[in-house]
Amino acid sequence: METHYIAITGCRHYYGSKPLKVGLPVQLIKEPDNEYDAEAIAVHVMPLGKVGYVANSTHTVPRGCYSAGRIYDTIKNYAYGIIRFVFQDTAIVELLQNKELYIEIKMEVHEDTSLKYRQPRF
Structure with missing residues (x-):
């Protein structure tokens, strides 16, 4: 199977890029009623919610990535992904x-996070 990549942009309007970490699972949710972009796809991270959008402009889509317009008709209402790189915003x-892959990765991230918080602090 071929691997496809998208870019998350607009993070500065939400939480910034600080909560976005390599290996973090994300959910892509179509927004057909978005007044600014008919092909808008929001990016959500649990438990924060919306953290940005799939890039959909020639100015924001990095080389090698698909735009929201290119994947919009290939997904139903949702799609899933995992963050592989983070730089600036x-x-x-x-x-x-x-x-199923999303759920498996999400469970692993949740377990790792839970363990970190349970460790005693010295």
Whole structure:
């Protein structure tokens, strides 16, 4: 199977890029009623919610990445991915082939986070 990448932009309007970490699972949600972009796809991270949008402009789509317009008709209402790179206010996400991979990665991230918080601080 071919690997596809998208870029998350607009992070500065939400939480910035600070919460975006390599290996973090994301959910892509179509926004057909978006007044600014008919092909808008929001990017959500649990438990924060919306952290940005899939880039959809020639000025914001990095080389090698798909635009929101290019993937819009290939997904139903949702798609899933995992952050592979983060730089400045942009993150590059590898699209996952199915929801099961997303759930598996999400569970692993949750378990790792839970363990970190349970460790005693000295």
